[in-house]
Amino acid sequence: MAANNRRMSGKKGAQVGSGGQRRRGLEGKGPTPPAEMRKGHVKQRAAAAKARRAQGRTPQRRTGRTASEYVVGRNPVVEALRGGVPASTLYVQQFIDNDERVREALQLVAERGGVNLMEAPRPELDRMTNGLNHQGLVLQVPPYEYAHPEDLADAAADAGEDPLIVALDGVTDPRNLGAVVRSVSAFGGHGVVVPERRAAGMTAGAWKTSAGTAARTPVARATNLTRTLEAYKKAGIVVVGLAADGETEVQELSALDGPVVIVVGSEGKGLSRLVGETCDFRVRIPMPGGAESLNAGVAAGIVLYEAARRRA
Numbered sequence: 001m002a003a004n005n006r007r008m009s010g011k012k013g014a015q016v017g018s019g020g021q022r023r024r025g026l027e028g029k030g031p032t033p034p035a036e037m038r039k040g041h042v043k044q045r046a047a048a049a050k051a052r053r054a055q056g057r058t059p060q061r062r063t064g065r066t067a068s069e070y071v072v073g074r075n076p077v078v079e080a081l082r083g084g085v086p087a088s089t090l091y092v093q094q095f096i097d098n099d100e101r102v103r104e105a106l107q108l109v110a111e112r113g114g115v116n117l118m119e120a121p122r123p124e125l126d127r128m129t130n131g132l133n134h135q136g137l138v139l140q141v142p143p144y145e146y147a148h149p150e151d152l153a154d155a156a157a158d159a160g161e162d163p164l165i166v167a168l169d170g171v172t173d174p175r176n177l178g179a180v181v182r183s184v185s186a187f188g189g190h191g192v193v194v195p196e197r198r199a200a201g202m203t204a205g206a207w208k209t210s211a212g213t214a215a216r217t218p219v220a221r222a223t224n225l226t227r228t229l230e231a232y233k234k235a236g237i238v239v240v241g242l243a244a245d246g247e248t249e250v251q252e253l254s255a256l257d258g259p260v261v262i263v264v265g266s267e268g269k270g271l272s273r274l275v276g277e278t279c280d281f282r283v284r285i286p287m288p289g290g291a292e293s294l295n296a297g298v299a300a301g302i303v304l305y306e307a308a309r310r311r312a
Contacts, residue, residue, distance in 0.1 A: 071139040071204050072132045074101040081108040083208040084215070086142055089116040093125055093136035105137055144202040147218040149228045152191035153235060153259075155218070162259040163237055164307055167193040169225060169275045170266035171296045174200045177219075178209025179297025180264070185213035187304040188311075192217070193261075195225045226274045232261050233280070239263060241271050241279035242299055250283045256307040264296045 068088070071080045078101050081087065090109050096102060109115045125134050156163035166184055171177060177200040181192055200206060201221075207214050222228035229239050237259040242250075250256075263279060265271035270293075276282065285294065285302055294302075 069141040072129050072134045074135045074137050077137045077139045078105050080204050084212040085204045085207040087115045087139050088142045089140040091118050091120045091138040094119055094121050096136040141204045146221040149193050149220045149222050156190045164189040165261045166300050167263045169271050172200050174203045174206035175209045176296040178206035180300045181210040181217050182213045183301040183304050185217040187308040193220045193222050196221050196223050226278050229278045237261055239279045241282045243282045246282040246284035248283045250285050253283050257310045262303050264300050267293050267295050
């Protein structure tokens, strides 16, 4: 009978508990950490960059490199040297006819310093240039080392500034790339991003058009431009695409006040579909004169000026 009473009693015996997990779950995660401790925040990146500088080291980045390039012919070689295009070696044909262009090329190399001067027989120069009309002068341009796209945003954080970056979508003329680099430098931007494929790279022509500004304005290469823009967006950077049918005129876009990536498409096709869909805003440049489009260098310069004016 006593056993039956125990079974019918409302008193519970030992049970498996939660181990305090429910109580701890109700306690919350504590106060929101300061901006310097929040991953991905601009201030956190700035603090990390400051710590790296204090340690005297920088993190390793994935960088791409182009192959060496040859500038061929007397006039192109002299113009490249005048324009400050980087050079590693000047090849001069043996027994060359010594005219004023040859003399100027030799003089420019001597004044610059750090450029090797090599004499080579004509067959060797023919082989190097695949039979092009080199006229006895061949200038070797060293490989260009591209930055990583994240480096551009980090450079802005290092300077305590909002990122101002230009990305090029489908721009294949190196002269347009050089012009954009020059505009980015002029208006205080932090660099240019180009796709790895089907796009202009930092060739001798781009260097020349940049008028020397490529030496201080980094160009980054993106394996996939759309993914790179999405990564910028996650980091809090607004992506603005230029389009002839954009919903907003550039002077009306308040987003240019803050962290921004300006995406410029090709003169003929504009932005590709995926890149256009990735943009937060699509803006147009008003053209009362009736022109259908502007080349990439001019379009980028106009928007960069507007951004710089707002930030002044």
